[in-house]
Amino acid sequence: MKLQGKVHKYGANIDTDAIIPTRYLNISEPAELAKHCMEGIDPDFVGRMEKGDFIVAGTNFGYGSSREHAPIAIKEAGISCVIASSFARIFFRNAINIGLPLLECAPAEEESEAGDILEVELKSGKIRNITRDKLFQAEPYPDFMMELISAGGLIEHTKKKIEARRRQGEI
């Protein structure tokens, strides 16, 4: 599966309060959360972005609070993948759990600018900057993580597993 879109670029240490401010934590409807994506640091983001675009950021993306609302807001806004030099631990796990793809790749971050067009292949971890004609390689996902992401996250994955076991008469 190839993803294509343009780059929205941010620096290092983008915290979850920047991605979705605390005052929106009472919202659990993903489409509503999406309306406030990146509002803490970039209030025009939602109006400017298009479905399929990428967020490209520096080190420690998503640090701070454990709010899963942050990756949900990004995913529902239509961002196809976040590419960063590194991710904070809780955010990384949350993103995989809700089915938001992440790629860790410092060179891609260093050599891509806002507005560049990228083409990304998740399974192989290949990131192509079409604007600058450059190819980057991120660490590809282990198979089980790719399965989680393709299923749309941990809950969907668990449901499928339960359903499969049910069909086979195990439960």
Added chain:
Amino acid sequence: MGKTLSEKILSQKSGSDARAGDIVVAQVDLAFVQDGTGPLALRQLAESGIEGVADPKQVAFFLDHASPSPNRELSQDHALLRHFALKNGVQLWDIGEGVCHQLVVESYASPGEVIVGADSHTVTAGALAAFATGMGSTDVAIAIALGRTWLRVPESFRVVLRGKFKKGVYAKDLILHLIGKLGADGATYKALEFCGRGVTGMGMSERFTIANMAVEAGAKVGLFPADETTRAYLESRGRGERFRLLRPDPDANYEETIEVDLEGLEPTVSMPHAVDNIVLAKELKGEKVEQVFIGTCTNGRLEDLAVAARILKGKRRHPSVRLLVAPASRGVLMEAMAAGYVKDLLEAGAAILPPGCGPCVGIHQGVLGDGERCLSTANRNFRGRMGNPEGFIYLGSPATAAATAIAGEIIDPREMM
């Protein structure tokens, strides 16, 4: 090869020989959510089709972030959590009881346990030698449903503390100093394991402050050994029988060793808008503030209120500074009243807020105005954290906060002691 504290606890809870880098499935002794992350966890539970909870005694809900609720939407979230708790026999700590992390250490956590909470400061309970870590709503929902979770066993950094704090210097100054040294992602995915003479001489309240902020350097857990201080604390909380000695093996493998001489530390402040942006308090002399906030899971305990009350007793807050105090739990508030600290604080011009997260998360109570500066004893100073992206948050110890409230500007607390 011996084991780190993390490896010991996760070996026992997974029934395997767990080593750093291994992925284990561990039994969970307590899984909890708060009112910000809980509704999403319940939604994920309903969505997954898994009915009920593994063991209601090992699940807790806390209504602390919006306490009491300031609006209709949050009231609805609270109602949802209360309803689920009642139906499933889960213990719910309602508004006014206190911050989840304080209640977890007061009433649940014990050495060797695995605790997962849908809140990043779950690491606080590491001070009691529990492997306590924050996760998202979905992970905690699955832990609530199944009573177990998967974890990658972290590599550990050994933090050796030597000596004693000088007068006017506290655990908060140490952890701010350490985060400044490590950087906001310096310990990402790692365990911080504290040891040395400096730990032996430290009370539980100080250990909680330090463990609480381990996550601000990216750490998965901040662990202290279980020693006589831990035993005394658990006994005072009525669960002495759950104490056991727990310390890392002398030949455990550490990725890094960091040494800190407590005597060399001075009152330290973190500047907007990043926790690792630290300076010494004296370097900020003259920096005016409009608000001072004393409280939170980092520094809202009895010992913290005692330090603040001692400095503020018989004095007044600066006329242009608002002084807000939120005790970390109802128990803390009651003890602070009995000790006379609440009276001292009120006489100094403080507004006492109900136990809970208070202004720390910017949902209610003490939201900053545009351009306003606040010296807070909390753990985060991100832009917008206190409800307004145009506000500026400085982090410091309760002593620095109290002295700043009197001076109207950031000041080294030793000038007031």
